[in-house]
Amino acid sequence: MVPDATPMSYYGQPILKPPTWKWPIAAYLFTGGLAAGTSLVGAAARLHGDRRLAGAASAATMSAIGVSAGFLIEDLGRRSRFHHMLRVVKITSPMSVGTWIFSIFSSLAGASAVAEIGEKVGVPARVARPVTAVGQVGSALVGPALATYTAVLLADTAVPAWHEARRDLPWVFAGSATASGGAMGILLSTLAPLDPSDGFASGPRRMAVVGAALEVGADEAMHRRLRAVATGDTDKPDIGAAYTSGSPRVLAGAARAASVTGAATVALAGRRDRPRTRLLAAAGALLVLAGAALERFAIFHAGKASTTDPVYTVGPQRLRLVPPARRP
Amino acid sequence: MTIIDRGSDGTDLTLQGIGTPRYDREQRVGFFTDTSICIGCKACEVACKEWNDVPADGLNFLARSYDNTGHLSADTWRHVAFVEQPTTDPESARSGVRWLMSSDVCKHCTSAACLEVCPTGALFRTEFETVVVQQDICNGCGYCVSACPFGVIDQRKGDGRVWKCTLCYDRLRGGQTPACAQACPTQSIQFGPLEQLRERAAARIEALHDQGVDDAQLYGDDPGDGVGGFGAFFLLLDKPEVYGLPPDPVSTTRDLRTMFNAATAAAFGLLGIAAATLLGQRRG
Ligand code: SF4
Ligand code: SF4
Numbered sequence: 046m047v048p049d050a051t052p053m054s055y056y057g058q059p060i061l062k063p064p065t066w067k068w069p070i071a072a073y074l075f076t077g078g079l080a081a082g083t084s085l086v087g088a089a090a091r092l093h094g095d096r097r098l099a100g101a102a103s104a105a106t107m108s109a110i111g112v113s114a115g116f117l118i119e120d121l122g123r124r125s126r127f128h129h130m131l132r133v134v135k136i137t138s139p140m141s142v143g144t145w146i147f148s149i150f151s152s153l154a155g156a157s158a159v160a161e162i163g164e165k166v167g168v169p170a171r172v173a174r175p176v177t178a179v180g181q182v183g184s185a186l187v188g189p190a191l192a193t194y195t196a197v198l199l200a201d202t203a204v205p206a207w208h209e210a211r212r213d214l215p216w217v218f219a220g221s222a223t224a225s226g227g228a229m230g231i232l233l234s235t236l237a238p239l240d241p242s243d244g245f246a247s248g249p250r251r252m253a254v255v256g257a258a259l260e261v262g263a264d265e266a267m268h269r270r271l272r273a274v275a276t277g278d279t280d281k282p283d284i285g286a287a288y289t290s291g292s293p294r295v296l297a298g299a300a301r302a303a304s305v306t307g308a309a310t311v312a313l314a315g316r317r318d319r320p321r322t323r324l325l326a327a328a329g330a331l332l333v334l335a336g337a338a339l340e341r342f343a344i345f346h347a348g349k350a351s352t353t354d355p356v357y358t359v360g361p362q363r364l365r366l367v368p369p370a371r372r373p
Numbered sequence: 374m375t376i377i378d379r380g381s382d383g384t385d386l387t388l389q390g391i392g393t394p395r396y397d398r399e400q401r402v403g404f405f406t407d408t409s410i411c412i413g414c415k416a417c418e419v420a421c422k423e424w425n426d427v428p429a430d431g432l433n434f435l436a437r438s439y440d441n442t443g444h445l446s447a448d449t450w451r452h453v454a455f456v457e458q459p460t461t462d463p464e465s466a467r468s469g470v471r472w473l474m475s476s477d478v479c480k481h482c483t484s485a486a487c488l489e490v491c492p493t494g495a496l497f498r499t500e501f502e503t504v505v506v507q508q509d510i511c512n513g514c515g516y517c518v519s520a521c522p523f524g525v526i527d528q529r530k531g532d533g534r535v536w537k538c539t540l541c542y543d544r545l546r547g548g549q550t551p552a553c554a555q556a557c558p559t560q561s562i563q564f565g566p567l568e569q570l571r572e573r574a575a576a577r578i579e580a581l582h583d584q585g586v587d588d589a590q591l592y593g594d595d596p597g598d599g600v601g602g603f604g605a606f607f608l609l610l611d612k613p614e615v616y617g618l619p620p621d622p623v624s625t626t627r628d629l630r631t632m633f634n635a636a637t638a639a640a641f642g643l644l645g646i647a648a649a650t651l652l653g654q655r656r657g
Contacts (some may be wrong), residue, residue, distance in 0.1 A: 054614055058617055060618070061522070062527050064515065065519075065527075085647040086651065093652070122513015123533045124512075126511075129493040132510070137490065137629065141492035144492060185647075196632075196635075196639070197629075197635075201626060202490075203521060204519055211631060211635065212631065251650040252651055255650055359614045359620060363621075365621050
């Protein structure tokens with residue numbers, strides 16, 4: 046006997062194709078945000094005159110952006126054709142816009158890093174320093190775009206758990222990048238301790254705490270919005286259910302826990318960078334970073350899950366056509 | 374080559390879906406798939422594979438009626454769905470089953486999300502207003518796969534690039550009918566200028582409703598729908614989701630402005646927070 050086709054779909058098959066993107070893309074969401082956040086710490090340190098932290102942040106930014114480029118190319122079906130991304134500038138394609146943001150960001154950050162190395166190997170300071178400073182501050186001004194375009198990248202798809210979160214995702218990603226940048230700033234100043242009397246030390250700590258608060262707050266707003274998109278199904282009554290089962294549930298829970306405890310730990314360590322509290326702040330920073338990374342993976346996998354069950358595609362569309370009140 | 378599209382009495386046979394429809398390069402062409410006369414022979418699947426040299430997609434036993442193809446994919450550009458519905462209709466009294474068969478294909482959307490999000494320009498709109506992938510450009514980024522609201526386009530394993538129906542672009546350039554429509558023995562798949570197909574579909578649905586087939590509905594014929602109307606639209610005998618089609622597809626790029634605005638606001642928010650927290654406390 047042939048099983049009945051359920052009214053929701055053709056033999057329960059998904060309507061959509063699951064994203065072809067694999068873990069490197071989720072990882073890139075994190076490393077790209079980290080690069081953006083760290084560039085801001087570096088630029089602020091440069092403006093503040095703390096050349097040691099500025100240099101360390103520049104190196105960290107370059108590492109994060111380099112790893113990001115690796116992740117992006119790794120995920121392509123035809124890696125040798127990665128440069129085809131640069132054939133066009135296409136405003137309707139967030140990936141095209143993002144490619145250009147990424148290119149401008151990495152060029153500026155790269156120029157700054159090269160000039161800084163140049164100064165060490167004998168390029169006159171009057172030539173090298175302006176390039177270092179302009180590149181670093183310039184990349185920091187592009188950084189926020191690098192941190193948030195990825196939200197549009199995910200939202201501009203047919204993937205229900207991403208598209209329906211389109212208003213909140215940019216804020217989640219902005220919070221996540223801010224938290225990551227602050228946390229990286231804490232770790233860098235732990236490795237190369239600042240002068241405790243210098244007020245700047247409090248900057249990355251505050252940035253990490255405020256960033257984590259924004260990340261968690263925007264994440265909560267996003268879950269609420271997804272819960273408001275009904276599917277008409279009893280098991281999975283709304284799109285928010287994509288987050289409350291399977292691996293997204295575990296990842297989202299862990300992300301929330303890590304971000305909250307991390308931020309609390311950093312706050313507990315106090316605002317001043319003192320030897321006594323330095324390790325505590327560093328531990329908090331590591332948790333904040335873990336929270337940001339887990340959050341990206343949670344969103345990534347919730348999106349994938351929302352494509353594999355036709356309920357998330359058909360349900361809201363059917364309710365849109367025939368609102369519940371009008372149903373027999 | 375002479376194209377014979379008039380009957381001996383001078384009637385325009387193309388309006389009946391017979392013969393090679395006349396079209397020119399300025400005209401938008403497409404498919405009208407009338408599932409009410411599909412007999413499930415899969416000639417379209419075979420013709421498509423043959424003409425376009427589409428690789429095999431495995432020998433599967435899916436236990437889904439007579440469908441072992443499953444769904445459209447990188448290696449399946451026409452897919453015939455089989456639905457067996459229990460019925461009390463006296464005409465089907467012996468089997469107790471009503472058969473729904475439908476040959477699915479890329480919709481060649483007016484607002485094609487796949488094309489709009491493609492970052493390399495590999496996906497483009499042809500002179501026939503169809504949507505085609507340029508295989509020498511595609512780098513397999515996969516964006517189009519997530520953007521298509523119908524789950525049509527997909528990445529081919531081992532190849533890395535994405536593939537889907539081209540509406541036989543090569544045949545169109547040669548003035549021919551796409552392979553599937555050419556092979557369809559019942560004219561369930563009709564090819565021609567889209568305007569003409571829409572008129573024909575409107576007449577057909579009216580005739581079916583007159584015959585009392587109340588569930589018959591056109592799917593994708595309305596330029597006012599979420600994707601601006603399909604270039605390849607359908608006549609269905611039940612709700613779209615029964616055939617594995619989304620009931621109210623919307624091109625994701627319709628919300629692009631909302632998304633970019635939200636991202637811009639968030640970017641400035643990020644910059645503001647960073648400035649306030651990092652530069653807020655300047656002390657000597
Ligand atoms: S059905 Fe999908 S693949 Fe075909 S044109 Fe529309 S969006 Fe593109
Ligand atoms: S996979 Fe190919 S066709 Fe699809 S969006 Fe990427 S480059 Fe364009």
